[in-house]
Every structure is written in structure tokens, then in C-alpha cells.
Amino acid sequence: MKTASLVVNWALFAFSIFFLANAATLPRGTALRPGAGVFPLMVGAVLTILSLLMALRASVSVERGESPFPWGVDACRTAGVFGSLAFYTITLPLLGHPLSGGVCFGAILRIMGLRRWNRILPGACAAALLSWYLFGVLLELPLPLLPLLGL
Numbered sequence: 001m002k003t004a005s006l007v008v009n010w011a012l013f014a015f016s017i018f019f020l021a022n023a024a025t026l027p028r029g030t031a032l033r034p035g036a037g038v039f040p041l042m043v044g045a046v047l048t049i050l051s052l053l054m055a056l057r058a059s060v061s062v063e064r065g066e067s068p069f070p071w072g073v074d075a076c077r078t079a080g081v082f083g084s085l086a087f088y089t090i091t092l093p094l095l096g097h098p099l100s101g102g103v104c105f106g107a108i109l110r111i112m113g114l115r116r117w118n119r120i121l122p123g124a125c126a127a128a129l130l131s132w133y134l135f136g137v138l139l140e141l142p143l144p145l146l147p148l149l150g151l
Contacts, residue, residue: 009055016051020044034139080111097136097143102128 023044026037088104106124114120136143 005058006055009051009058013048013051013055016044016047020048039139077111081108084108084111093144094147096146096148097132098128098145101131 020041023037023040026040027035028037028041029035084104084107087107088100091100091103094100102124105127106120109120109123114123132143132145135141136145
């Protein structure tokens with residue numbers, strides 16, 4: 001188990017280097033008009049840094065005999081966040097970004113411990129609409145609004 005986590009973390013680091021190298025070949029554009037390579041480059045850089053930290057942490061935890069994987073409530077939260085992101089990925093072409101994103105943001109807020117729906121609902125709606133405005137309007141990425149209604 002410990003060797004497997006070590007292999008997985010270093011493989012993720014190798015993949016992130018590959019991703020970053022390919023993202024660097026895309027056009028970056030200018031500061032006022034970012035190109036298609038800006039977001040993949042940022043994702044690749046963050047993925048590389050985080051995967052390196054995870055690989056180093058797994059290396060140290062293997063030496064100490066600790067497990068790098070979450071247990072108990074933390075494992076349930078992790079699974080819930082991944083499930084929410086999978087839901088978003090699957091429903092985006094059907095329901096559009098605002099609706100899929102709102103449900104995903106709301107589920108993640110609930111999973112992370114926010115219990116009152118009168119706070120979850122406005123937070124999820126605001127996050128979905130602001131992310132749609134940022135990516136769909138300002139950055140002009142082709143995010144579906146409501147595909148079922150033809151928008």
C-alpha cells in the first residue's frame with residue numbers, strides 16, 4: 001500500500017510535467033486578450049507544484065510508516081467532492097454551466113460542513129453565476145447556458 005501510493009504520486013508528478021510541457025506549446029496571447037494556452041498553463045503549473053508536494057509528502061510518510069490517504073470523515077469528504085465534480089462533468093452538456101455548476105458548488109459547500117441551506121443556496125448560485133460570467137462572458141469560453149432550452 002505504501003509503495004503503491006509512492007508510485008501513484010510520482011506518476012502523477014510525471015503526468016503533470018507532461019501536461020505542462022504540452023500546455024506550454026499552446027498560444028498564450030496577451031495580458032488583455034489571453035489565448036487558448038493560458039488556462040492549461042496555469043492548471044499545469046499548479047498540478048506540477050501540488051503533485052511534487054504530494055510525492056515528497058508520500059515519500060516522508062512511507063519512511064515514518066504513516067498513510068498518505070485520508071480516513072474516516074476526510075475520506076467521505078474527498079469522495080463527495082470527486083462525486084460532485086463527476087456530476088458536473090456528466091451534466092454540463094445537458095444542463096449547462098449555471099445549473100450544473102450551482103448543484104456542484106452547493107454539494108461541495110454541504111460536504112465541507114456548511115449546514116444551513118439559506119447560506120448554501122445563495123453561495124452556490126453566486127459561485128455558479130460568477131464563474132459563468134468570468135469564463136463564459138469575460139474570457140469568451142464556449143460554456144453552455146441551458147442546452148435543453150437551446151441556449
